[in-house]
Amino acid sequence: MKAFSIFAVIIAASMTFSACGKTNEIAVITREDGSGTRSTFTEMFEITVKGDDGTVTDNTTLEATVANQTEVVITNVSGNKNAIGYISLGSLNDTVKAVSIDGVSAETKNVKSGEYKAAREFFIATPKASASPAAEDFISFILSAEGQAVVGKSYIAVNDTAPSYVGNGAAGKITVAGSSSVNPVMEKLKEAYLAVNPNAEIEIQMSDSSSGLSNAAEGLCDIAMSSRKLKEAELETLMPTTIAIDAIVVIVNKENAISNLTSDEINDIFTGKITDWSGISK
Amino acid sequence: MSKKLELIMRAKIDGEIFARSIFALSAVISILAVALICVFLAANSFPALREIGVLKFLFGTSWKPSDIPPSYGVLPMILGSLYVTAGAVIIGVPIGVLTAVFLAKCCPKKIYKLIKPGVDLLAGIPSVVYGFFGMAILLPVFGGSIISASILLGIMILPTVIGLSEAALRAVPESYYEGALALGAGHYRATFAAVLPAAKSGIFAAVILGIGRAIGETMAVIMVAGNQARIPSSIFKGVRTLTSNIVLEMGYAEGLHRQALIATGLVLFVFILIINLSFQALKSRSKS
Numbered sequence: 001m002k003a004f005s006i007f008a009v010i011i012a013a014s015m016t017f018s019a020c021g022k023t024n025e026i027a028v029i030t031r032e033d034g035s036g037t038r039s040t041f042t043e044m045f046e047i048t049v050k051g052d053d054g055t056v057t058d059n060t061t062l063e064a065t066v067a068n069q070t071e072v073v074i075t076n077v078s079g080n081k082n083a084i085g086y087i088s089l090g091s092l093n094d095t096v097k098a099v100s101i102d103g104v105s106a107e108t109k110n111v112k113s114g115e116y117k118a119a120r121e122f123f124i125a126t127p128k129a130s131a132s133p134a135a136e137d138f139i140s141f142i143l144s145a146e147g148q149a150v151v152g153k154s155y156i157a158v159n160d161t162a163p164s165y166v167g168n169g170a171a172g173k174i175t176v177a178g179s180s181s182v183n184p185v186m187e188k189l190k191e192a193y194l195a196v197n198p199n200a201e202i203e204i205q206m207s208d209s210s211s212g213l214s215n216a217a218e219g220l221c222d223i224a225m226s227s228r229k230l231k232e233a234e235l236e237t238l239m240p241t242t243i244a245i246d247a248i249v250v251i252v253n254k255e256n257a258i259s260n261l262t263s264d265e266i267n268d269i270f271t272g273k274i275t276d277w278s279g280i281s282k
Numbered sequence: 283m284s285k286k287l288e289l290i291m292r293a294k295i296d297g298e299i300f301a302r303s304i305f306a307l308s309a310v311i312s313i314l315a316v317a318l319i320c321v322f323l324a325a326n327s328f329p330a331l332r333e334i335g336v337l338k339f340l341f342g343t344s345w346k347p348s349d350i351p352p353s354y355g356v357l358p359m360i361l362g363s364l365y366v367t368a369g370a371v372i373i374g375v376p377i378g379v380l381t382a383v384f385l386a387k388c389c390p391k392k393i394y395k396l397i398k399p400g401v402d403l404l405a406g407i408p409s410v411v412y413g414f415f416g417m418a419i420l421l422p423v424f425g426g427s428i429i430s431a432s433i434l435l436g437i438m439i440l441p442t443v444i445g446l447s448e449a450a451l452r453a454v455p456e457s458y459y460e461g462a463l464a465l466g467a468g469h470y471r472a473t474f475a476a477v478l479p480a481a482k483s484g485i486f487a488a489v490i491l492g493i494g495r496a497i498g499e500t501m502a503v504i505m506v507a508g509n510q511a512r513i514p515s516s517i518f519k520g521v522r523t524l525t526s527n528i529v530l531e532m533g534y535a536e537g538l539h540r541q542a543l544i545a546t547g548l549v550l551f552v553f554i555l556i557i558n559l560s561f562q563a564l565k566s567r568s569k570s
Contacts, residue, residue: 027425032509032530032531032534033346033347033348033530033531033534034347034348034531034533034534034535034539035534039348054350055349055350055351056348056349056350057346057349057350058346058348058349062510062511062512063510063512063519063520064510065425065426065508065509065510065520066508066509066510066511066522066530067509068504068509068529068530072505075417076421076426079417079421079422080421080422080425207533208533208534209534210533210534210535210536211533211534214536
């Protein structure tokens with residue numbers, strides 16, 4: 001009997017608590033420390049603050065759920081009506097809703113015109129010392145009109161007037177490694193490239209920007225993919241090339257009535273100053 | 283004739299030596315692996331521990347590796363692992379032990395044939411599948427929180443707890459049960475007052491192995507625990523465990539950050555060591 005009553009108390013308590021969870025408390029979803037998407041996003045919205053004395057402080061609220069993949073962010077946001085997160089424009093699907101930032105919607109044309117604030121570049125990086133002919137040919141394909149057309153399908157091409165591809169027909173194996181954000185477009189580029197140069201063989205290893213770059217510097221791969229700018233130390237051994245322009249979109253649950261947020265509101269939400277959706281003016 | 287016999291004998295002995303050396307080699311490999319892991323962990327984490335400071339590392343409450351200057355405090359993760367494991371024990375052990383009592387003492391054969399394979403199957407499910415289950419069932423109710431992770435881990439340690447507890451209960455001599463009946467106890471009284479206490483050390487061993495499983499679990503926990511690197515204020519808040527901390531950031535880490543993660547591994551290793559030693563101690567005590 002006693003055990004039963006304890007059990008009943010626990011059930012009742014958890015019901016009360018889950019009822020509390022039904023307020024409009026914002027559930028912030030962020031990416032893990034070191035993710036290229038996180039560092040770009042937090043710098044863009046001044047969540048990461050650089051001090052004059054060289055200090056850097058990431059003020060993302062400690063209450064934010066940490067998801068280690070774009071897909072996990074999407075699942076979390078689509079499953080929780082109070083959630084907010086951020087992902088790459090190319091990964092956006094219709095299970096979540098992208099909000100406009102400062103009244104500008106996250107559309108390709110707005111990113112291209114520079115009106116949409118949260119744009120970033122995708123890079124590839126090759127060792128300065130030497131690149132194999134096969135890797136060079138693949139890079140020239142990526143930067144050609146054909147390659148940029150592939151990029152333009154889900155992201156934004158860097159160069160609309162690129163010359164068309166002239167292959168050197170190089171055969172050989174190319175290893176590409178790095179950012180999981182760049183990975184989807186790289187897979188498509190690989191497919192298109194193998195159609196024009198069947199002699200080549202491309203292996204793509206998905207990890208993250210930093211490890212891709214260090215792999216390229218150590219000669220473990222031919223081309224690194226990076227979703228963030230290269231650091232000073234990395235620029236000593238690697239040469240970056242911009243291959244696409246991406247935007248970071250802030251996503252909310254489809255049931256959420258909010259469709260626009262200002263940059264300040266985004267900063268306040270992600271630093272934990274605003275913790276409830278009622279704090280946002282619609 | 284005797285020469286032939288001698289040859290056969292010699293060949294037999296050679297074969298025996300050969301076989302024995304293969305067995306010895308196999309045994310050495312596992313010991314070697316443990317030794318290498320110890321050396322690797324120690325060698326890679328000592329520089330970080332020296333630079334950060336052992337106390338600052340173990341009792342620091344802030345983990346911000348990307349900041350300048352960075353801070354590496356694993357106390358939130360140590361507590362996270364302890365909370366989640368304790369939650370798993372609170373949820374998993376009563377269910378597990380009672381299931382074991384049912385299976386060993388009052389289960390009709392037909393139902394036993396159904397439950398036992400079911401429990402064994404539970405042990406074989408990959409942890410990432412548990413993670414998906416948690417994301418689909420637990421996240422919408424509790425969010426990414428200690429309670430979600432505890433419930434999930436509670437289910438995951440069931441097979442370990444049930445299997446070992448059942449074996450412990452079955453190892454109790456039948457005379458204990460019969461003696462209790464002879465003294466006038468009913469079936470349940472005899473089971474709970476005589477058999478269960480006699481199987482106590484076996485059940486404790488089961489619990490300790492369950493703890494070992496819970497504290498080392500990573501994939502499923504990452505998917506449901508929220509992974510916030512701070513000390514949680516309630517069981518409905520998210521938490522980051524030692525294992526999740528390593529997996530989340532290892533891909534990105536370089537330099538001191540990487541070494542700090544390896545040092546996190548060292549802390550986890552020490553925990554597992556303590557758990558195993560207490561398991562051994564319990565086993566040797568129950569023998570003597």
